[in-house]
Amino acid sequence: MTQAYEQIDGGGLDLLIVADHASAHVPANIDLGINPALLHEHIAVDIGVAEVSRSLAEQLGATAILGGVSRLVIDLNREEDAPGLLPVMSDGHAIPGNRDADLNDRMMRFHHPYHHRVAQLLDAMTSPFILSVHSFTPKLASDPDQQRPWDIGVLYNQDDRAARIAIPLLEAAGLKVGDQLPYAGTLLNATMNRHAEANGIPYLGVEMRQDLVGDAEGQARFAAILGPVALACRRALT
Numbered sequence: 654m655t656q657a658y659e660q661i662d663g664g665g666l667d668l669l670i671v672a673d674h675a676s677a678h679v680p681a682n683i684d685l686g687i688n689p690a691l692l693h694e695h696i697a698v699d700i701g702v703a704e705v706s707r708s709l710a711e712q713l714g715a716t717a718i719l720g721g722v723s724r725l726v727i728d729l730n731r732e733e734d735a736p737g738l739l740p741v742m743s744d745g746h747a748i749p750g751n752r753d754a755d756l757n758d759r760m761m762r763f764h765h766p767y768h769h770r771v772a773q774l775l776d777a778m779t780s781p782f783i784l785s786v787h788s789f790t791p792k793l794a795s796d797p798d799q800q801r802p803w804d805i806g807v808l809y810n811q812d813d814r815a816a817r818i819a820i821p822l823l824e825a826a827g828l829k830v831g832d833q834l835p836y837a838g839t840l841l842n843a844t845m846n847r848h849a850e851a852n853g854i855p856y857l858g859v860e861m862r863q864d865l866v867g868d869a870e871g872q873a874r875f876a877a878i879l880g881p882v883a884l885a886c887r888r889a890l891t
Contacts, residue, residue: 656680657766658721660774661707664714667778668887671771672706672786673730673844674699675719685725686750695790696743697723701866701875702788708876709784713884718771725751727759729767730787732843738764744793771848782887783849783856784879788863789835803831805875806860808838812850815857815886822885826878835860855890857883 659676677698679685691697703719710717720729724740725748731738739759741751775781787808791801805828807816816832823830838845838858849856859879865871 656721657763658770659719660770661710661717661719663710663712663716666713666715667780667891668713668715668782668784668883669771669774669778670706670709670713670715670717670784670786671844671848672699672702672717672719673728674724674787675703675706676721677723678721679723679726683726683754684750685748687725687746687748691746692723692725695788695863696746697725699724699786699788700790700863701861701872702786704869704872705861705866705876705879706786708872709786709880709883712876712880715784716774718767718774720767722763727763729764730841730844732847733760733764735843744790768844768847771844775848775852775854780891781854782883782891783845783854784883785845785849785856785858786861786879787859788861788866790863801835801862802829803834804828804862804865806831806834806836808833808836808842808858808860809856810838810842810846810850812855814890815855818886818889819857819859819882822882823878826882828878831860855886857886 677692706717739751739756741748809816820830
């Protein structure tokens with residue numbers, strides 16, 4: 654493991670599980686200037702994603718790559734010129750340590766190595782398929798009236814091939830599915846735009862609701878549902 658990512662070698666299946674926001678880690682030489690308790694909340698990490706991704710790698714015999722630092726250190730799911738790359742505010746919380754941070758240093762240490770490794774892993778596959786795993790908070794502190802009742806969201810930009818296969822399968826498994834919800838992949842899809850859509854690689858992007866994957870039981874449930882759905886999409890599209 655480098656500080657930029659953790660790689661899980663679950664097997665040789667041509668399916669890469671990508672988890673941009675799987676870690677709440679902040680390197681010792683970076684001071685965000687925040688209450689450490691915030692590192693356990695959704696602004697710092699996609700709750701449940703690391704555990705579900707590990708389970709899926711083992712279940713499918715697939716490789717997973719997990720982002721190695723908190724999204725507050727640098728957001729790996731942002732374009733290199735995106736304003737949210739180095740957040741100074743997140744859901745009403747100031748991140749004062751990022752105001753004068755060296756963006757180029759963070760890019761060289763974390764963003765570039767992470768995306769380079771994703772590209773390397775995909776290049777080594779004959780018929781690659783990507784499963785992009787995120788999670789979302791059911792309630793935003795900065796917008797408490799916004800309702801987010803879905804169990805899982807399916808996100809995509811221009812390539813909706815896997816989404817069209819996955820949505821009815823997820824519904825059949827008993828989940829309430831948001832199509833392009835709680836936000837649209839046309840807006841927040843940087844990693845998949847870069848590695849999947851730009852290269853014609855099929856992918857499924859999902860966002861699990863955090864209160865449903867916050868414990869081992871929920872994580873096991875979602876991994877058990879997502880595994881067969883990802884395989885069905887891969888069979889149809891590769």
